[in-house]
Amino acid sequence: xxxxxxxxxxxxxxxxxxxxxxxxxxxxxxxxxxxxYVPRKPGIGSLRHPSDGEAxxxxxxxxxxxxxxxxxxxxxxxxxxxxxxxxxxxxPYSCWPVVVTPYNLPPEMCMTKxxxxxxxxxxxxxxxxxxxxxxxxxxxxxxxxxxxxxxLTYDISMKQNFVMRATLMWTINDFPAYGMLSGWSTQGKLAxxxxxxxxxxxxxxxxxxxxxxxxxxxxxxxxxxFRRSKKGFIKNRVVKDEPPPILTGEExxxxxxxxxxxIDNAHSKLSGYGxxxxxxxxxxxxxxxxxxxxxxxxxxxxxxxxxxxxDNVFNAVMNVKNKTKDNEKARMDLAxxxxxxxxxxxxxxxxxxxxxxxxxxxxxxxxxxxxKWIKELKMPDGYASNLARCADVNKGQMNGMKSHxxxxxxECLLPFxxxxxxxxxxxPLTELSQFFKGLCSNTLRHDELxxxxxxxxxxxxxxxxxxxxxxxxxxEHLLIHLPYEAKLGGPVQYRWMYPFERSQHNxxxxxxxxxxxxxxxxxxxxxxxxxxxxxxxxxxxxSLAWGPDSIVKTWHKYYINGYKFHTKARSQGKxxxxxxxxxxxxxxxxxxxxxxxxxxIFELEYYKLPHKVALFYCQWFDPRRNRGTxxxxxxxxxxxxxxxxxxxxxxxxxxxxxRQVYYVPYPEM
Numbered sequence: 001x002x003x004x005x006x007x008x009x010x011x012x013x014x015x016x017x018x019x020x021x022x023x024x025x026x027x028x029x030x031x032x033x034x035x036x037y038v039p040r041k042p043g044i045g046s047l048r049h050p051s052d053g054e055a056x057x058x059x060x061x062x063x064x065x066x067x068x069x070x071x072x073x074x075x076x077x078x079x080x081x082x083x084x085x086x087x088x089x090x091x092p093y094s095c096w097p098v099v100v101t102p103y104n105l106p107p108e109m110c111m112t113k114x115x116x117x118x119x120x121x122x123x124x125x126x127x128x129x130x131x132x133x134x135x136x137x138x139x140x141x142x143x144x145x146x147x148x149x150x151x152l153t154y155d156i157s158m159k160q161n162f163v164m165r166a167t168l169m170w171t172i173n174d175f176p177a178y179g180m181l182s183g184w185s186t187q188g189k190l191a192x193x194x195x196x197x198x199x200x201x202x203x204x205x206x207x208x209x210x211x212x213x214x215x216x217x218x219x220x221x222x223x224x225x226f227r228r229s230k231k232g233f234i235k236n237r238v239v240k241d242e243p244p245p246i247l248t249g250e251e252x253x254x255x256x257x258x259x260x261x262x263i264d265n266a267h268s269k270l271s272g273y274g275x276x277x278x279x280x281x282x283x284x285x286x287x288x289x290x291x292x293x294x295x296x297x298x299x300x301x302x303x304x305x306x307x308x309x310x311d312n313v314f315n316a317v318m319n320v321k322n323k324t325k326d327n328e329k330a331r332m333d334l335a336x337x338x339x340x341x342x343x344x345x346x347x348x349x350x351x352x353x354x355x356x357x358x359x360x361x362x363x364x365x366x367x368x369x370x371x372k373w374i375k376e377l378k379m380p381d382g383y384a385s386n387l388a389r390c391a392d393v394n395k396g397q398m399n400g401m402k403s404h405x406x407x408x409x410x411e412c413l414l415p416f417x418x419x420x421x422x423x424x425x426x427x428p429l430t431e432l433s434q435f436f437k438g439l440c441s442n443t444l445r446h447d448e449l450x451x452x453x454x455x456x457x458x459x460x461x462x463x464x465x466x467x468x469x470x471x472x473x474x475x476e477h478l479l480i481h482l483p484y485e486a487k488l489g490g491p492v493q494y495r496w497m498y499p500f501e502r503s504q505h506n507x508x509x510x511x512x513x514x515x516x517x518x519x520x521x522x523x524x525x526x527x528x529x530x531x532x533x534x535x536x537x538x539x540x541x542x543s544l545a546w547g548p549d550s551i552v553k554t555w556h557k558y559y560i561n562g563y564k565f566h567t568k569a570r571s572q573g574k575x576x577x578x579x580x581x582x583x584x585x586x587x588x589x590x591x592x593x594x595x596x597x598x599x600x601i602f603e604l605e606y607y608k609l610p611h612k613v614a615l616f617y618c619q620w621f622d623p624r625r626n627r628g629t630x631x632x633x634x635x636x637x638x639x640x641x642x643x644x645x646x647x648x649x650x651x652x653x654x655x656x657x658x659r660q661v662y663y664v665p666y667p668e669m
Contacts, residue, residue, distance in 0.1 A: 009138065010036060011134065011135065012029040012031070012032065012034060012036075013029075013034050014029070014032050014034060015124065015128060015131040015134055016029050016030075016031040016032050016034075016131075016134070016265055017029055017030060017031060017134060017263070017265070018134055018135065018137055018138075019036060020137060020138060031265040062290075062293055063290065063293075066147075066165060066167065069162075069164075069165070070104075071104075071153075071155065071162060071164055072104075072164060072165045072166065072167070073102050073103075073104050073146075073164065073165075073166040073167075074102065074103045074104060074166070074167055074169050075100050075101065075102055075103070075143070075166055075167065075168050075169060076100070076101050076103060076168075076169055076170055076171070076172055076494075076495070077098065077099070077100050077168060077170075077171045077172070078098075078099045078100075078101070078171065078172040078173060078497070078500045079096055079097065079098045079099070079132070079171075079173060079177055079180075079181065080096070080097070080173065080174065080177060080497065080500060080501075081094055081095065081096045081127060081177070082094075082095055083095070093123075093125065094123070094124050094125065094126055094127055094128075095121060095122070095123055096121070096122035096123075096124070096128060096132070096135075097118055097120075097121050097122075098118070098119050098120045098121070098122065098135075098136065098139060099116050099117065099118055099119065099500060100116075100117050100119045100139075101115055101116050101117065101499075102115060103169065103494065110494055111493065111494055111499040112499070113499075116499070116500070119139050120135065120136075120138065120139055122135045128180070129180055130180060130183070130262050130280050130281050131262055132180050132181065133261065133262045133263050133281065133283065133284040134262060134263055136284050137263060137284065140284050140285070140287055140288070143166065143168050143288065144287065144288060144289075146164075146165055146166035146167075147165055147166065147167055147288070147289065147290065148289075149165075150163040150164055150165040150166075151163070151164055151165075152164075167290060168285070168288060168291075169294065169296075170294065170296050170297055170298060170299055170489065170495070171285070171297070171298050171299065172299050172301065172495055172496065172497060172500065173298070173299075173301060173497070174301050174303075174304045174497060175300075175301065175304060175305075175474070175475075175478075178193070178298055178300070178301070179280075181283060181285070181298060182283055182285075182297070182298045183259075183279055183280055183281045183282060183283035184196075184277075184278050184279055184280070185273075185278040185279075185280050186278075186474070187278075188210065188274050188278060189201040189202065189203070189210050189274070190274065190277065190278040191210070191278070191474040192474065192477060192478065192481075193278075193298070194246060194481045194484075195244045195477075196244065196247065196277070196278075197244075197276050197277060198243075198244020198245070199212075199215070199244070200212075200214070200215040200218075201215060201474075201477075204329075204330075204333045204469065204470060205332075205333055205336060206329040206330075206332040206333050207329045207330060207333050207470045208329075209470070209473065210473065210474070211333075211469045211470065211472050211473065212472045212473065212474060212476060212477035213233075213234070213337070213464055213469035213471075213472040214233040214234045214237065214239075214464060214469075215472075215477060216457045216460045216461055216464070216477070216480060217233065217239040217457075217461055218239050218241050218242060218243050219243045219457035219480060220457050220458065220461065224458075226239075226458075226461050227239045227240065230339075231339045232464075232465045233338070233461075233464055233465070234337055234338065235337070235338055235339040236339075246484070249291070249292035249293055249294060249295075249297070250292055252292070253286070253292045255277070255279060256282045256286060258270075259279050259281065259282040260281070260282060261281060261282045261284065262281045262284075263284060285297065295488050296485055296488040296489045299485065299489065299495040299496070300478050300481060300482060300485060301496050301497050302436075302439065302440065302482060302492045302495075302496045303403050303407070303496045303497045303498055303501075304403070304475075304497065305475050305478050305479065305482070306403075306406060306407055306410055306436055307403045307406040307407070308473075308475035309410075309432075309475055309476055309479070310406040310409065310410045310414075311323075311401075311406065312325055312471050312473070312475070312476070313429065313432070313463075313467075313471075314398070314409070314414075315397075316360070316361070316467060316471060317360060317361060317362060317418060317421070317429075318361075318362060318367045318370065318396065318397060318398070319361045319362065319364075319367065320396075320397045320398075323397070325468075325470045325471045326358075326361070326467065326468055326470070326471065327355075327470070328345060328353065328355055329470065330468040330469070330470030330471070331343060331344060331345050331355055331468065332345060333468065333469055333470055334468040334469060334470075337469050338468075338469070342356060342358075343356060343358055343468070344356075359421070359422050359425060360421065360425045360466050360467065362418075362420070362421075364396055365396075366420060366667075366669055367396030367397070368393055368394070368396040369667050369668050369669060370396070370417050370418075370667050371391040371392060371393045371395075371396055371397065371398065372391070372393050372667075372668075373417065373665070373666075373667035373668070374387050374388065374390070374391040374398070374413075374417070375388045375391045375393060376388075377413075377664065378571075378574075378575065378576060378577040378662065379408075379576060379577065379662050380563070380564070380576060380577065380578045380580075380660055380662055381564055381576045381578055382564070383408070383576075383662070384404065384405060384408040385402065385404065385405055386575070387401075387405055387408075387409070388575070390405065403497075403498070403501070404498070407436075407440075410432075410433055410436050411433055411436050411437040411440065412433075412437075412664075413664065414429060414430070414432075414433045415429070415430040415433055415635065415637055416664050416666055416667070417667060419666055419667070419669075420667070420669040424466070425466055427462075428459055428462035428463050428466065429463075430635050430637075431455070431459045431462070431635070432459055432463070434635055435452060435455065435456055435459060435479070438452055439452060439482055439483065439486060439492060440492055440493070441491070442491060442493065443491070444486055444490065444491055446487065449483050449486050449487050450483075450487075452482075452483040452486075453483035453484060453487075456479050456480060456482075456483065457480060460476065460479060460480070463476075542607070543606040543607050544606070546606070546607040547606075547607075548604035548605060548606050548607075548613070549604070549605045549606070549607070552602050552603070552604060553602070553603040553605075554600060554601060554602055554603075555601045555602075555603060556569070556570040556601070557570065557578075557601075558601050558603075558614055558616075558655060560614060560655050560656060560658075561655075561656060561658065561659070561660075563578075563658075563659070563660040564578055565578055565579070565581070565598055565601065565616070565655075565658070565660065566578035566579050566598070567579060567598050567599060567600060567601055568597050568598060568599055568619075569599075577662055578660065579597050579598045580595075580596075580597060580598075580660060580661040580662045580663055581595075581596050581597065581598050581616060581618055581653075581658045581659070581660065581661065582594070582595050582596075582658070582659045582660070582661040583596075583653055583657055583658060583659070584659070592623065593623065593629075593638075594620050594621075594623050594649065595620070595621050595623070595629065595638070595640055595661060595663075596618040596619055596620040596621060597618060597619050598616050598617070598618055599617050599618060599619050599651075600616075600617035601614065601615070601616055601617070601655075602614070602615045602617065603615075613654065614654070614655035614656075615652050615653070615654060615655065616652070616653050616654075616655055616658055617651050617652055618651055618652075618653060619645060619651070620645070620646045620647075620649050620651070621640050621641070621642065621644055621645065621646060622641065622644035622645065622646040623646060623649075624646075627641075627644060628640065628641045628644035628646065629641075640663065642663070
């Protein structure tokens with residue numbers, strides 16, 4: 001247990017109950033009557049719970065007593081299973097850590113390792129599934145106590161004790177764990193907990209899987225032309241119905257009159273399951289008195305949704321054998337569902353069928369060129385993992401891409417990788433890339449989220465007019481709800497799985513011998529002070545008047561603004577590149593933005609000032625429209641002619657004004 005003090009709580013070998021509280025002295029399970037002590041491996045079927053463990057949404061108006069104390073804590077809970085080691089010739093082994101993190105922290109501290117508290121560790125031979133509630137009982141009891149009674153806490157800033165209370169805002173988990181914790185199964189045609197029984201998913205005849213194809217026209221405005229289209233989607237179908245309403249917590253609570261809890265040993269399938277609902281249990285979180293008042297109870301994980309969507313689209317466009325969902329069965333389903341004769345399988349005299357190539361697929365040579373392009377890409381240190389390791393040029397496919405690799409590719413590289421596709425394909429794919437980029441922005445504005453929410457049904461419908469129905473599983477559908485959840489919960493960086501995953505993708509950047517800097521003289525808020533006898537006495541102004549030291553330091557590396565910059569010479573021969581620089585203009589819209597490459601880095605020291613000023617000497621590219629720089633009017637993609645230099649502009653910039661960029665060539669097609 002990582003050296004932490006903990007209390008081990010025995011569990012029934014079948015996961016029926018914990019030997020906890022009133023049942024702590026029992027010697028057999030009160031449900032299945034299996035003996036408590038049987039020969040088994042240590043740690044199997046047990047819960048480890050810290051005995052001295054550490055433990056907005058918009059319900060403040062309903063609970064003013066809680067909201068009026070700013071020191072009360074708002075918590076998020078995450079659980080994700082993994083196999084810690086491979087046991088040769090033995091039974092499988094599963095670990096489910098349950099992590100709680102507080103949100104009453106500055107942004108740079110929130111969701112970081114020091115503030116992720118391991119509250120319990122579930123150890124089982126297999127996935128606990130719905131029985132996870134059995135193991136969560138001690139934690140939920142503590143959270144209930146922190147809400148109702150609170151805990152006496154010492155405030156070091158005010159040097160006084162106070163009663164601190166806490167509330168659980170939401171859970172963060174991937175889609176399978178979403179079903180385990182919420183009690184609504186994420187399998188089948190009713191997998192979406194937001195749409196619930198308002199889903200329009202159906203089962204593919206030949207593919208055998210559920211498809212959410214043509215489930216999104218009803219999210220469009222009533223007068224949209226796509227609603228009337230009889231050829232672009234399911235043939236001869238016109239859509240007039242409204243999107244399904246999003247039920248409130250109170251309305252969902254009404255379901256639970258007849259739904260029992262797993263901790264009461266209820267395992268029978270409920271009447272109407274898979275037809276009118278997907279409830280498998282009444283989740284233990286509904287035991288919290290305020291849970292029904294939370295507007296966002298379980299977060300859809302943007303990390304896994306983005307990866308799954310990317311995999312489906314990328315493998316289809318690259319036509320990756322055995323990975324693409326655009327296979328023969330998909331084309332057979334397409335012939336039944338859609339009116340796209342040019343995509344239907346072509347029969348031959350020998351009885352075989354040929355799959356026509358669609359214009360959304362790259363040729364074999366084009367796919368190999370994309371992989372070659374990825375192989376040669378250079379990006380800044382710590383920006384992404386080594387994508388080159390995933391590129392198989394001979395086969396024209398990518399292997400072993402992690403979630404963060406897909407994240408970088410989807411939001412930054414996809415428009416360039418697929419730039420040779422026809423406009424009617426490239427544009428919606430680029431809009432999809434822009435959607436994820438906007439959704440994952442560090443700063444979200446309400447009006448921009450409204451726009452994202454209006455655009456995403458249109459983007460998905462455009463993709464449905466291109467790709468076959470077999471591509472659209474539940475992951476493609478869930479995009480519809482992400483802007484709404486962002487409006488309720490804020491930036492996705494505080495509600496996705498990246499911080500909880502076992503590998504930290506953004507820790508690759510290291511300082512090495514790079515120079516660090518503090519505030520430069522340009523940021524000092526000095527005051528002008530004039531004395532009648534002695535003249536100017538302000539130290540900042542005096543330093544400027546004296547000028548910098550005549551001896552100037554030069555560096556090949558400089559760390560500032562969260563970036564590690566290199567000179568162009570330093571980046572030569574490396575697999576990463578850190579010399580690209582960008583300075584934002586003052587007019588907005590990119591009209592006077594400057595892009596360049598760092599040639600030299602100088603550090604100036606001023607008389608009587610402890611602070612230093614870093615200057616970047618840059619070679620700029622011509623910023624003038626249609627001469628050196630071109631900005632796409634719709635997607636803000638910047639094209640730069642690297643051979644068009646611009647020597648009319650001052651080569652120096654203050655380092656604190658610089659942002660880092662990298663330049664990506666187009667694949668050779």
